[in-house]
Amino acid sequence: MSTYRPGEFHSFEGGGKNYLYLVPSAAIFELEDLSTAILGLLHDREMTGDQVTAELTSRGYAAPDIQETLEELHQAHAIATGEGFIEPRLEIPQQPFPLQTVVMNVTNQCNLSCSYCYEYGEDKISTPDGKTKFMSAETAQSTVDFLLDQSPGRRMVHLTFFGGETLLNFPVVKSTIEYARNKAQEQGKYIDFSMTTNATMLTSEIISFLAENNVGVTVSIDGPKESNDQFRVFHNGKGSYDVIAPKIKELVTVHRSRPIGARVTLTAQVVDVKKIFRHLTDEMGFDEVGFAPVTTSPVRLYAIGNNGLDKVLAQFTELAEEYLEYALENRHHGFSNVNDTLQELHQGVSKAYPCGAGLGLLGVSPSGDIGLCHRFVDSPSGKLGHIDTGIDREAQMEHLNRGHINTKYDCHTCWARPVCSGGCYHEAFVRYGDTGHANLHYCDWIRGWTDVCLRVYGEIASRNPKYLERFDERKAI
Ligand code: SF4
Ligand code: SF4
Numbered sequence: 001m002s003t004y005r006p007g008e009f010h011s012f013e014g015g016g017k018n019y020l021y022l023v024p025s026a027a028i029f030e031l032e033d034l035s036t037a038i039l040g041l042l043h044d045r046e047m048t049g050d051q052v053t054a055e056l057t058s059r060g061y062a063a064p065d066i067q068e069t070l071e072e073l074h075q076a077h078a079i080a081t082g083e084g085f086i087e088p089r090l091e092i093p094q095q096p097f098p099l100q101t102v103v104m105n106v107t108n109q110c111n112l113s114c115s116y117c118y119e120y121g122e123d124k125i126s127t128p129d130g131k132t133k134f135m136s137a138e139t140a141q142s143t144v145d146f147l148l149d150q151s152p153g154r155r156m157v158h159l160t161f162f163g164g165e166t167l168l169n170f171p172v173v174k175s176t177i178e179y180a181r182n183k184a185q186e187q188g189k190y191i192d193f194s195m196t197t198n199a200t201m202l203t204s205e206i207i208s209f210l211a212e213n214n215v216g217v218t219v220s221i222d223g224p225k226e227s228n229d230q231f232r233v234f235h236n237g238k239g240s241y242d243v244i245a246p247k248i249k250e251l252v253t254v255h256r257s258r259p260i261g262a263r264v265t266l267t268a269q270v271v272d273v274k275k276i277f278r279h280l281t282d283e284m285g286f287d288e289v290g291f292a293p294v295t296t297s298p299v300r301l302y303a304i305g306n307n308g309l310d311k312v313l314a315q316f317t318e319l320a321e322e323y324l325e326y327a328l329e330n331r332h333h334g335f336s337n338v339n340d341t342l343q344e345l346h347q348g349v350s351k352a353y354p355c356g357a358g359l360g361l362l363g364v365s366p367s368g369d370i371g372l373c374h375r376f377v378d379s380p381s382g383k384l385g386h387i388d389t390g391i392d393r394e395a396q397m398e399h400l401n402r403g404h405i406n407t408k409y410d411c412h413t414c415w416a417r418p419v420c421s422g423g424c425y426h427e428a429f430v431r432y433g434d435t436g437h438a439n440l441h442y443c444d445w446i447r448g449w450t451d452v453c454l455r456v457y458g459e460i461a462s463r464n465p466k467y468l469e470r471f472d473e474r475k476a477i
Helices: 033-041 049-057 063-075 137-149 166-186 204-212 225-231 241-254 273-283 306-328 336-346 393-403 409-413 425-432 440-463 465-471
Strands: 003-006 009-014 017-022 027-031 101-105 156-162 190-197 216-220 261-266 288-293 361-364 369-371 383-386
Touching: 009 440, 017 440, 027 033, 027 440, 033 049, 033 063, 049 063, 101 137, 137 156, 137 166, 137 190, 156 166, 166 190, 166 204, 204 241, 216 241, 225 241, 261 273, 273 288, 273 306, 288 306, 288 336, 306 336, 306 440, 336 440, 336 465, 383 393, 440 465
Parallel strands: 101 156, 101 361, 156 190, 190 216, 216 261, 261 288
Antiparallel strands: 009 017, 017 027, 361 369, 369 383
């Protein structure tokens, strides 16, 4: 006779219904009355099927229904039998893994001097001394060839232009797009282009080019003038807001072929999420706004401590509730942090790695060095070869072993691991000196935020399930 006990899940409520987020499968499971009753019984003890049946028939449930529901819960791993629960392990993907995205650092120079910047600030890990500061057109073209060559089996690949300030090397961005489009066409592939910029150098000519070439644009901006100018300043200390505001308004008016996104860095001094969101959408016209707490060592003045993170979570929750209201009316809401998490929850994503860095995504420095991602280029840690000599497979395998969820023992009992998988390698390196370390300083934040998104998901699933169809399409790694 089998003895049942609870499996590994996180329970939540949404729209008056009870749900389980099943950790081993990353599936979301709606609970009927009877399943809720069974899980309630097994909450703090183990019971045999007969004991469960005896208890629940006395409460008016039919024995065959109890047996059937027990079986269903067992198959879903919501309840477990046997000696110990064997957690399904995620494998290291077969190598060589086809490349999906290259982030091309066309320059490591910047005309701003944001003190929190990981590239120039106190937590800088790159050592580009003696190497070129601006990528040449030839290196950019070799990088395109490398991307097309290393992505067998993929019809569509992504090229993201990044910096420093990307537009300091606009001529190379321009020539690379033309080259890449022709090369991709010859090979029957499609290249999608995007870029990140601080918007200070946008001109009407550049905006028209980006619109005509369907380049996705993300602007780094920290909200209204008083927040943005706290850190986003020119080398002479002058704030950048007054320079970028009119340029951004022209960008969002002229470039209508793709949503224009804003990326906000939250610091101890800049945490007013709702106000920033309202300003960037209603006043500046951005279609999407994503927020990320600053990546830094905890001793920095701008680091967000635990109290700050609690405050951010409270404001994220308020904004997520607004997102929910919009979703129930099938209206667009540009809070991309919710959107991205709902997409992963809907698709049942269970990550062996926190992101695609070093696997489907690589960064390339101005001199052609390959790094785990854009944050590791020109840094001895996370170096994975050079575009002329290819990927250093030994270093890549070392990274894939080190960064895998199986090696992050602290995460093995955490219900949020399918979406977190230990968190950003760069943050781990800055905090713990090890890309493979779990980001244990923000677990409460991650679990709190994932719970908020699960509740939003459950509410939409109960009240407007059709809205979730937009998340059916699988996102590229
Ligand atoms: S880093 Fe923390 S929140 Fe993320 S999976 Fe590990 S234990 Fe969970
Ligand atoms: S390592 Fe961090 S910064 Fe780099 S791609 Fe992954 S999440 Fe982004």
